[in-house]
Amino acid sequence: MAHIDFDRFVSPTYQLTNAIDEVPQLGNRARERLAANNIVSTYQLIAHYLELRERNDALEAFKAWLIKMEAPSTHAGRIANAIATRVTTVGIKLEHIQLSDKIMNSSRLDVNKSREIAARTFNNQLEHDFEGCGFGKPGAPSGSVKAYGTTDKLIAAFLNKFDAPPTAAMADAFYAEMSKVEGFKAHGYKSTIIEAIKIRLSVGIDRVVSRYEPELPAMAEATEPSTPDRSRPTAAAATTPVTGGTQRARTRPAQNPSAPYRHSEAARALPTHGMNTPLSQQEARPPSAKSGSSAKGGGMSQLLVLAIIGVAGAVAYAKFAGSGDVEL
Numbered sequence: 001m002a003h004i005d006f007d008r009f010v011s012p013t014y015q016l017t018n019a020i021d022e023v024p025q026l027g028n029r030a031r032e033r034l035a036a037n038n039i040v041s042t043y044q045l046i047a048h049y050l051e052l053r054e055r056n057d058a059l060e061a062f063k064a065w066l067i068k069m070e071a072p073s074t075h076a077g078r079i080a081n082a083i084a085t086r087v088t089t090v091g092i093k094l095e096h097i098q099l100s101d102k103i104m105n106s107s108r109l110d111v112n113k114s115r116e117i118a119a120r121t122f123n124n125q126l127e128h129d130f131e132g133c134g135f136g137k138p139g140a141p142s143g144s145v146k147a148y149g150t151t152d153k154l155i156a157a158f159l160n161k162f163d164a165p166p167t168a169a170m171a172d173a174f175y176a177e178m179s180k181v182e183g184f185k186a187h188g189y190k191s192t193i194i195e196a197i198k199i200r201l202s203v204g205i206d207r208v209v210s211r212y213e214p215e216l217p218a219m220a221e222a223t224e225p226s227t228p229d230r231s232r233p234t235a236a237a238a239t240t241p242v243t244g245g246t247q248r249a250r251t252r253p254a255q256n257p258s259a260p261y262r263h264s265e266a267a268r269a270l271p272t273h274g275m276n277t278p279l280s281q282q283e284a285r286p287p288s289a290k291s292g293s294s295a296k297g298g299g300m301s302q303l304l305v306l307a308i309i310g311v312a313g314a315v316a317y318a319k320f321a322g323s324g325d326v327e328l
Contacts, residue, residue: 012091015093016092020040026075033069047156047160048065049083049087094166094201097171099171099175106192119212127142134188
């Protein structure tokens with residue numbers, strides 16, 4: 001991969017890849033020695049530092065261990081400082097690593113608890129740092145504290161599962177392993193603990209963030225297509241059916257939900273005479289000029305028919321009477 005210098009490695013804008021060759025100036029010989037000791041990723045190297053943190057001389061001890069792993073002695077001190085800075089004050093972003101849905105359903109971590117964890121000053125005591133996550137509370141630790149001992153060692157155990165580019169399967173593996181750790185009894189809090197670890201890693205273990213906003217999973221929602229502006233909406237535009245997804249029905253609501261529905265201006269303009277109204281209740285409409293002309297034409301036709309019928313009747317009667325002639 002491309003060369004990463006120390007400034008870039010500790011920059012908040014740099015997302016760790018977890019490839020161990022991203023650690024500046026570590027060298028090939030050190031990487032080979034580390035691999036022989038089951039450390040093949042950046043997270044696992046960070047985990048080893050966290051396991052040493054309860055010592056007063058943790059940074060010096062880590063530097064000496066790096067030299068033992070054949071890291072260049074001229075750079076070992078800077079490597080140790082870079083690792084410490086990254087995990088304690090810069091942070092490691094793991095929000096994109098989600099547990100499986102089945103496991104996440106048991107998490108008890110909400111937005112308020114997430115903010116509390118990010119704003120808490122850690123002291124490396126599990127019952128204090130992760131209060132509300134199954135480890136008891138300050139002054140009253142639960143039996144599960146003994147399973148890991150300290151906050152740093154719990155986080156180190158989590159990071160040790162990431163031996164390649166981070167995946168959800170690696171987080172799930174830690175979830176399963178927790179049940180096998182001797183003394184761990186907080187089985188109902190496993191997913192909560194993992195989410196709490198991720199939050200604290202994202203801000204930096206020793207860094208306090210008073211205004212933390214958890215990155216919750218985005219809810220997929222259909223976007224309503226834009227509708228052209230119309231000066232006179234049609235009746236059909238008053239209510240448009242849902243087109244799919246979670247898109248709301250585009251029904252024009254009344255200002256008062258309890259008020260009766262009012263038709264649009266266009267709907268009110270449509271002819272409604274006789275629609276859904278009994279014939280007995282319909283009002284007679286005055287004839288228009290056109291309808292009057294039609295009525296007059298109809299009366300003339302009726303008179304002509306009656307006249308023909310009258311003549312035919314007279315002829316028939318004359319034949320019957322034997323007169324033979326009929327005057328018209």
